[in-house]
Amino acid sequence: MPRPPQGQLLVVSLGHGDEPYRLAARGADVLCVTPHDVDEARGIVERVREIEAEVERHDEASAATRGPLEPLRVLADLVVLLAPTQDEADERLARLDAIDPLTSDAAVLATTPSALADLLVAWQEAGLDGYRLRPAVLPTDLDRIVDGLVPALQQRGAFRTAYVGSTLRERFGLPRPTSRYATAGSSA
Amino acid sequence: MSRKQIVLGAYFPGVNHDTVWSDPASGSHIDFASFEHWARTAERGKLDLLFLAEGLRIRTRGEDFFDQDVVGRPDTFTVLASLAAVTSHIGLAGTINSTFNEPYELARKFATLDVLSGGRAAWNVVTSSDAPTGENFRRGGYLGHHQRYERAGETLTAVRALWDSWGSDAVVADPSSGTFLRDGHVGDFAVHGNQFDIAGRFTVPRGPQGHPVILQAGESPAGRDFAAANADAIFSRYQKFDEARAFYDDVKARVAKAGRDPGEVRILPSAAVVLGDTEAEARERHAEIHDRQVDPWTAIVLAEMVWNRDLSAYDPDGPVPDVEPTPEAPTWIRGRAPLTQDAHATATSWREIAEARGLSLRETVKHVFDRAVFVGTPEHVADEIDRYVQADACDGFILGSHVSPTGLDEIVDRVVPILADRGVFRTDYEAGTLRENLGLAPPARFGERRPTGSAAVAS
């Protein structure tokens, strides 16, 4: 296969502690983490940045041609359950819990689309680059993310209204890595 | 007696000299748009299946890159899955080798393709020809010819056991009782043989076909016996009428010997088609195409495939080389399926052809590699396809042309409708699954979960 459009595919990993953070710092582009509040999010991001500095992020072959790697993009994983009112959200969660308690490594947020939009904007201040949302129930919560949360974020100027760029790397603001085999005169 | 219904598939123009990538009409052989055009065209013609070959080693000649042909080929499963999304009836056949893959992964990927496509998956089981391909993989080129077919047999047995590990009714998903699966054994498998010792739980529910359709390609006696015992269809390259008839008889006899009904196994040679409004125009077009397919340098390289040595010092317009082939030497051209099982005999026959017809090396190669079996007006080509099938030279064809991806268009638009008018090819899809459209029986154990631990394949 010829080199694919992104050069190197986006590498995403989920981590819950120093060891996986170190693995991500060595080779990933995106790290997903599981904070339960904004303070924990801030602590995690600081720890990730320390580890990044510690780990000599070696991507041996390309280091010479490409220079320092981009900092990891850090996303918070959140399980979301949405309803038009807080009471309805609480009720939905209670109903799910009654069948089988909803537990997760990530924080479970049962709330309204606009309250979730406020929370996501507020948590960004902890240094997060974004979020990976896990809809609690498909398709209900995915529909509510798309139809409720996304417009609320757009109103706050916190989310795109159209795609820019075509590759996933571009969406994360990551350049196309130069091929380790590129030589002067060949295109990467 | 009613006339046989013809099976028709479409191959994607291959990674070989038959594909003329320098033709102005040629598009990408990698972009989704090319595959999509090809797939939609084939489905417009109500063809039975799409067919993808596989090559897992970039071709080299000596130490050099071998780049007079198209180079590069994307992953079969990914392409077929993407095509499942833009088609709704046509079968999706992938050539995947049984030598460098694990049964668990194979079963999982084909079962997934079958589920995603609504019952349209087919697996062309090949053993792959060369040690250089094996160098890509963990165990390397470690299997001799005989063991490759032993492994193929055990792989297929294991894969079928995995496909059977979920009954058709395994998923209950009953909210009132909170029951998702019917019983606690769903997915259980254990397979022991000379090549495998595996046990576990399979993750993919049974697909609509139960077992995806099995094709095979491989010409040795071991390959033919493997197909006779296991395949629903055979992809062959026996295209000339007499050799196709001989292959047909040989394989059908093997099928009977394996205890199966010979009618259960479809034999499908590949066939390139060149059309013209008149016979003369078609022949002229074919001559031009063939001249580009076997240019002087390609003629040398194709001869090297047989001789297994550097022939660049020979003149393509001169005689067939008088030196002997060196089949025992390290492989000179790597990553291409061998052209012959007996290099000395093939070289001798080339010399005889050249002498009898007064041909140069290049002309001899062109003569031998005339893959465009059907050249003529649409009526003539339809006649020929029908003749081969009704005379039991084959049960249908996998069709294509020298141009990707639009080469199939004229075949679908001009030849297929004639066959449909004659009542030997469908005017619409009969059923939902490929297995049903091919008229194949459901797999024997359809819907029955086999008891745990009974799938031993040791010989």
Ligand SMILES: Cc1cc2nc3c(=O)[nH]c(=O)nc-3n(C[C@H](O)[C@H](O)[C@H](O)COP(=O)(O)O)c2cc1C
């Ligand atoms: C018509 C035909 C098409 C084949 N296509 C492929 C292919 O796409 N990929 C591949 O790895 N091998 C392919 N093979 C070769 C098979 O790997 C086959 O198993 C190999 O030739 C060794 O078996 P044999 O000695 O029985 O022919 C093909 C063989 C034939 C006859």
